[in-house]
Amino acid sequence: MTSATSPRGLEWFSRRELAKLPALLRVAPGDPAHQVTGKRILQGLLLLLLAGGAAGLLAFFRGHHVLGTTHEIPWGVLIAGYVFFVVSSTGLCLVSCLGHIFGIEILEPIAKRSVFLALVMMLSGFALIGLELERPLLLMWMAVASPNLSSPIWWMGMLYGVYLLALAGELYLLLARKEPWARRVCQLKSIVAVAANTNLGFVFGSLHGRPFWFGGATPVYFIATAFVSGTALMMLMVYLTDRFSGEGTVRPPNEVLLRFLGKLLGLFLGILLLFTVWRALAGLASGGEHLFQVVRSLLVGPLFVSFWLFEGLLVLGLPLVVVLSGWRTRTGALVFAAAVTTLGMFLVRYNFVYAGQMLSLRPLTGPMGEIFDYSPPFKGTVAGILPYTPSWVEIAIVLGAVSFTILAYVVGNKVLTLGEEAEG
Amino acid sequence: MARYAMACDEKLCVTCNACVLACKNENAVPDGAARCWTAQIERGSFPHCTVETRSERCNHCRSAPCVTACPTRASHYDVGGIVDVDAAKCIGCKACTLACPYEVRYTHPAGYVDKCSFCKHRVLEGQDPACVEVCPTGALVFGDLDDRNSRISRLLRTRAQLVLKPEEGTRPMMFFLSGPRR
Numbered sequence: 001m002t003s004a005t006s007p008r009g010l011e012w013f014s015r016r017e018l019a020k021l022p023a024l025l026r027v028a029p030g031d032p033a034h035q036v037t038g039k040r041i042l043q044g045l046l047l048l049l050l051a052g053g054a055a056g057l058l059a060f061f062r063g064h065h066v067l068g069t070t071h072e073i074p075w076g077v078l079i080a081g082y083v084f085f086v087v088s089s090t091g092l093c094l095v096s097c098l099g100h101i102f103g104i105e106i107l108e109p110i111a112k113r114s115v116f117l118a119l120v121m122m123l124s125g126f127a128l129i130g131l132e133l134e135r136p137l138l139l140m141w142m143a144v145a146s147p148n149l150s151s152p153i154w155w156m157g158m159l160y161g162v163y164l165l166a167l168a169g170e171l172y173l174l175l176a177r178k179e180p181w182a183r184r185v186c187q188l189k190s191i192v193a194v195a196a197n198t199n200l201g202f203v204f205g206s207l208h209g210r211p212f213w214f215g216g217a218t219p220v221y222f223i224a225t226a227f228v229s230g231t232a233l234m235m236l237m238v239y240l241t242d243r244f245s246g247e248g249t250v251r252p253p254n255e256v257l258l259r260f261l262g263k264l265l266g267l268f269l270g271i272l273l274l275f276t277v278w279r280a281l282a283g284l285a286s287g288g289e290h291l292f293q294v295v296r297s298l299l300v301g302p303l304f305v306s307f308w309l310f311e312g313l314l315v316l317g318l319p320l321v322v323v324l325s326g327w328r329t330r331t332g333a334l335v336f337a338a339a340v341t342t343l344g345m346f347l348v349r350y351n352f353v354y355a356g357q358m359l360s361l362r363p364l365t366g367p368m369g370e371i372f373d374y375s376p377p378f379k380g381t382v383a384g385i386l387p388y389t390p391s392w393v394e395i396a397i398v399l400g401a402v403s404f405t406i407l408a409y410v411v412g413n414k415v416l417t418l419g420e421e422a423e424g
Numbered sequence: 425m426a427r428y429a430m431a432c433d434e435k436l437c438v439t440c441n442a443c444v445l446a447c448k449n450e451n452a453v454p455d456g457a458a459r460c461w462t463a464q465i466e467r468g469s470f471p472h473c474t475v476e477t478r479s480e481r482c483n484h485c486r487s488a489p490c491v492t493a494c495p496t497r498a499s500h501y502d503v504g505g506i507v508d509v510d511a512a513k514c515i516g517c518k519a520c521t522l523a524c525p526y527e528v529r530y531t532h533p534a535g536y537v538d539k540c541s542f543c544k545h546r547v548l549e550g551q552d553p554a555c556v557e558v559c560p561t562g563a564l565v566f567g568d569l570d571d572r573n574s575r576i577s578r579l580l581r582t583r584a585q586l587v588l589k590p591e592e593g594t595r596p597m598m599f600f601l602s603g604p605r606r
Contacts, residue, residue, distance in 0.1 A: 063533065065533070071530040072527065138515050139495075142496035142513050146496045147495070148492075150492050151493055152493070206492075206523075207522055208525070209525030209592060
């Protein structure tokens with residue numbers, strides 16, 4: 001396919017565009033300062049991607065001996081990363097669809113970028129869960145050959161698979177300038193996205209042996225966090241794309257867009273704040289010893305710093321102060337709020353995944369408060385808090401996935417002409 | 425149709441760990457993992473204290489959360505209600521490990537999730553599970569609950585018993601005989 005025969009906007013196979021790609025990483029003498037900084041960052045990200053790729057190969061071929069997970073804590077930071085990527089992708093898709101579905105015109109110019117970033121984030125998420133699975137290749141065959149329709153994980157795979165296809169289809173239609181069809185796909189995709197996201201919540205919410213995860217509120221919590229991380233990511237995407245291209249400053253229409261997204265972020269953070277407060281209080285009020293101990297560990301126990309610093313300060317505290325104060329009109333402050341929210345949301349996922357497994361399911365105390373001394377079934381197990389520390393391989397894989405997401409977005413933005421100027 | 429179950433008599437179990445070693449040998453259980461283990465649970469304080477001693481393993485629940493959670497039907501109900509894992513179908517997602525309220529599963533180094541199968545290969549040949557066979561005090565009893573004359577059926581009719589975490593609603597097939605013989 002050449003640019004002469006392809007639909008408008010699909011000139012991305014041209015050799016001219018592809019030949020420009022090495023320049024993304026090469027610092028030229030005439031580059032302005034912001035582009036030099038951008039290229040240095042991309043070079044660093046490329047190194048991280050290579051390190052993550054090597055770690056991924058190690059995990060794939062050496063098995064899970066190189067991961068920090070144990071028999072008692074089988075889901076670690078790779079699952080937290082997977083949840084972060086796919087839930088953020090859903091949030092990005094849903095916020096971007098607000099433009100199409102509810103006619104919020106200010107969001108429409110960034111539809112292509114949002115869809116592309118959502119697609120890349122899904123690929124990163126799938127890569128993480130693929131490396132977390134013991135036998136990822138067998139999954140592709142067994143999910144079809146031996147499906148268990150009562151398993152939320154099976155539905156998770158199917159729904160996110162359909163969602164990924166819908167994202168790819170919508171991106172194609174947007175690039176091919178078939179807006180009416182793209183709008184229909186967007187509506188369908190929104191329904192699938194909500195189903196996939198809440199079903200992912202149900203993967204955790206259906207485990208009645210894990211009181212911290214169990215319950216119908218967990219899927220709703222997932223969709224609330226999707227809107228938070230999706231909005232924050234969209235703000236970062238808009239800002240960084242402008243910052244490291246063209247003039248190196250945010251263009252006036254995007255400043256208006258950032259302020260609008262800041263208001264949305266405030267709304268979603270408010271909902272999440274209520275959720276977090278009432279969830280914690282419900283845990284403290286619960287009759288169950290297990291749930292009480294987990295919530296206490298988060299509030300005043302071993303996860304104290306993690307909970308209050310990341311969930312309290314980074315996700316809820318600082319961003320809410322920005323969007324509810326006079327700083328909400330300042331682009332820099334809004335971007336700061338979006339950045340700390342995004343970083344904090346990753347750590348919220350980590351807290352969520354670890355906290356659900358951190359307590360041994362063995363009884364801790366009896367009805368009269370007596371202490372049970374339980375012989376451990378597995379090496380390293382103690383009644384009480386189970387340790388988990390991510391290995392360097394796991395950390396490198398997650399950082400590699402983050403690098404892949406950013407680099408793929410930068411390349412896609414370059415060769416797919418995702419910019420809003422191409423819309424006109 | 426058989427309905428297999430196991431009972432552990434807490435009055436007879438001395439936690440000698442013979443069952444643990446026999447299981448490890450029979451099923452080539454890797455280091456750091458266990459399909460069966462012993463538990464000593466102290467209750468109360470001196471001078472009013474007791475200790476429960478017993479041998480534990482997968483409870484082979486009639487309503488097993490692991491079977492529901494498994495996306496590829498690797499965890500399944502097998503002959504006589506034995507909850508087993510088909511290693512060839514297991515993708516290693518570990519959903520079953522987290523769904524199990526008893527923490528009885530481990531990840532085998534070969535990449536699949538493993539646990540007690542009531543020594544299905546022995547049971548199909550008419551033998552007892554390895555742990556039952558080696559128990560020096562006869563604390564472990566295995567049999568078919570559908571056979572009213574089996575030893576386990578008679579024991580469960582005549583002895584006080586408990587199952588682990590009955591509130592989970594999993595209907596375990598591993599019973600602990602806690603009361604005196606009648």
